[in-house]
Amino acid sequence: MTPSLRMLRVAEHRNETPWTKTIRFKDTVDARPGQFVMVWVPGVDEFPMSISYMGDRFGITYQIVGDGTKALSKAAEGDIVGIRGPFGRGFSITGKRILVVAGGAGIAPTAPLVEAATKKGVAVRLVLGAKSSAELVFENRCAAAGAEIHVSTDDGSKGQKGFATGLASSLIEKERYDSVYACGPERMIVAMTDICRKKGLPMQASVERIMKCGIGVCDSCALDGKHVCTDGPVFDLEELEKFSELGKTRLDRTGRKTGI
Amino acid sequence: MTPSLRMLRVAEHRNETPWTKTIRFKDTVDARPGQFVMVWVPGVDEFPMSISYMGDRFGITYQIVGDGTKALSKAAEGDIVGIRGPFGRGFSITGKRILVVAGGAGIAPTAPLVEAATKKGVAVRLVLGAKSSAELVFENRCAAAGAEIHVSTDDGSKGQKGFATGLASSLIEKERYDSVYACGPERMIVAMTDICRKKGLPMQASVERIMKCGIGVCDSCALDGKHVCTDGPVFDLEELEKFSELGKTRLDRTGRKTGI
Amino acid sequence: MDLCGLRLRNPTMLASGVLDETAATMVEVARAGAGAVVTKSVGRSPREGHANPCVVELDVGLLNAMGLPNPGIEYFSEEVKAVKREGVTVIGSVIGGSEDELAEVAALMADAGADAVELNLSCPHAKGLGTEIGSTPENVERVCRASKERIKVPLFAKLTPNTSSISNLAKAAEMGGADAVVAINTLKGMAISPEARMPILANRFGGLSGPAIRPIGVRCVYEIHDAVEIPVIGVGGISTGRDALEYIMAGATAVQVGTAVWTRGPGVFKSICDDISRFMDEYGYSKVDDMVGAAHDTKP
């Protein structure tokens, strides 16, 4: 029973794309890629964010989507933000050669995952998807970590035109991977699940649900009796396949299942 | 903030003298000679007792004086007694040759003190005082530990007739000690304080006061602003000399100073 | 064991509001060892609950202001049915802003198949609900009576410790026809961030649960046991068998566990039951009932 809320000062706040920003904090986090924190913008809201920079001056990378993230985007260097966590189960890196598929909002945990994998000597192929070249995040960072990068954009402004899953699928046809990792929209995860099931490839993916407590008591992040905050956010293929709700429904703030 | 109450089973309960008994418990205590525990006889009372056996199957040795100790004396093997502690500051053993003066009710911490000292290679002279030979406690135990024993009884039924302090004083005249330890009635402690002050000998003594909390919050064991439960029960000569109340007054259960 | 005619596998239950908003989760917790589950408190219409932050982790427990989020009884009836289909004993916790509303939701909860209905008269942080209608003996009695008339299954009244006399509330519940009382709900509390110079919870006020409140809960159960004839269900800060035994000896026939699911996971129920069995073996008790209220026999 240790209080995990810490009030941290913003060390750096920078734009990644017009709608995506990264905040680094003047503090350390001891976490694994895929774990997340609850971010409290005092007076506004508290919401879950994956950790995008581990260790010293740890950080989060987020898209501005609503009031909470908009308020967060105004935090200046030295301002104070509340952080609870790290929470959840992160990715476990197994095998010698892995494929990471990342797209859109799910990109945040990708970079630390790639960094941790290459540091372990694992060969990493990264499929990075975005709407357009202007919205690509962490391309240089992942390249610098030693990953082989394959870009896809919906509008074809960079790399292959189309969805990340298409590109990933063709890579899987060409090369053998020990494991596949997916971070991104739920329909992308579902598509990757199908591909991996067919190919008999181990897979892990990070899933999002409404989070209130973050610590496994409120049931708001429930997914077929499992909890994204404590059992996830990373689940493996076996678990993903069992979820009847994945890609179909999620709980709203009242606890009703609603379509995704 | 760790709960210290443990409910322990009596492993052995034996008579030392008609009015003095020893209880050994089916448990361990990690303590120093001179420290004490609060002993709860459920439904009756809770009171302080010095630890007379350290380590495994630790024990206390007590005189039957009132309702609490009378009830305790009826505890059979396997019965349950509550123990809080160990509390307080114990003796610190310094020097190569020490004199221990023990008498009456204060005898309990003497034996572990003697054992710890001889084990460290310290030469121990022990003056053991009692009303009569029938009330001598721990003589064999301390002898077995390697102490040189000098007995005094008020009625002369064994050893030198008279008070322990007289015998101690004559030993101090004969031989040099690095340190003197006193466990016993307060008038004995006061007498030893006088002797040691005059001879310039370091001294430590264990003092008793009414104890309610045992943990330094209730002020019932106050002795000139110090607390027997946390600052004591062992005090050194410098502290003992500063006490204006020693040998003169003690607090009763209402907090009034009363004559000793 | 038997509680107001309910068959329980063991004397532990999942407390209301913790991992019990969806059927699948409740079934998981029952499989992990809970003798019964109490549902999230459910009202007539859906509620989103309070904004985040809605929990503060403390070193002594948890402060929460979930604000009674729930999908409404109509929707939730399906969840109750789904739990029942798995053979789990389920107690439906209900809230309402008036005696009629409470009674109506209680009736719908019973219709859905709940084995018993628990009136939440004690949530300390939701406007117009919980404590606000359960803080006087008159209200408690009235509200219990109205609900009792509408249901055939046992009625439990969950009481607040934020009062000068919980035994008066318990007596009122008994008078109103409650078949058991549940004590305690959370204590009203607050945590402030000096750095942010504001209360941490979006709702400012929350309910304190966990180890911090155990001595208060045990005292409440002890007092209630002296005041009423109906069974008492103990809750507040239980995370080990020894904690549960304190409640049982104070007078609880069964216990509920909430916050310890955070610190010890759903395995906590089995672990508590194992502890209790070991204790009974060592101290020569053959059934839990023999320990209920035992601390009243021997006056210290």
Place this chain on the structure above:
Amino acid sequence: MDLCGLRLRNPTMLASGVLDETAATMVEVARAGAGAVVTKSVGRSPREGHANPCVVELDVGLLNAMGLPNPGIEYFSEEVKAVKREGVTVIGSVIGGSEDELAEVAALMADAGADAVELNLSCPHAKGLGTEIGSTPENVERVCRASKERIKVPLFAKLTPNTSSISNLAKAAEMGGADAVVAINTLKGMAISPEARMPILANRFGGLSGPAIRPIGVRCVYEIHDAVEIPVIGVGGISTGRDALEYIMAGATAVQVGTAVWTRGPGVFKSICDDISRFMDEYGYSKVDDMVGAAHDTKP
């Protein structure tokens, strides 16, 4: 700093009942850093207090049933004088079984030289005293008024959290002429030994203090700050500067520390003050007053 005209070296005080039955001890605690000391609660005649066991150490705090032992005001006046001779600011806590008795003891306490008098209307475990006369607003107001008439020094009313509305009690104290309210006293609690099958405290019931009650105390101070104009003195589970700041931002002008003297020793006062200074430096506050009630300005 200033509190109802009292000069305090710093905003921390020793809480009533902890290391304050003898003059010498109170002086030691003041030397260790307390800005003022509140005496043990003293009544007209000597009291032995409850039998042992009178404390239970818990992982979340302390449960005590000292039972208000005290040597009586006549004897205790000399202790107060002795403390005053050393230049220590001393607040005399008093108890009484009736409004007249309380007023009489308050007057004798003031005569003895106490810088202020604190009415203990909130001890949860002594028959006919404390909570038993401080649990309704009517009583609180009446009792404050009677004492206020007899003394010239400031009057503090120490309130109980064992109530459904501490702000009503605070308003009553203000109406009755109290110059400040002190919140909170202990929560009524119990600990049971399953092995002994009985409550551990000889008095069965006791008062819960320490970290367990901090969220409750902070909430009480926050509510009281909204309800009255007179200063609030915060107490309950404070052992660090951050804890004290929660109370200060909730609305406390000063704080009292009891149980932390057990866990951290009398050095706790200096350590709290150092923490507060560091915080003020980092967050740009020049005086404690600027932080009092600050958590009310910014609504989350």
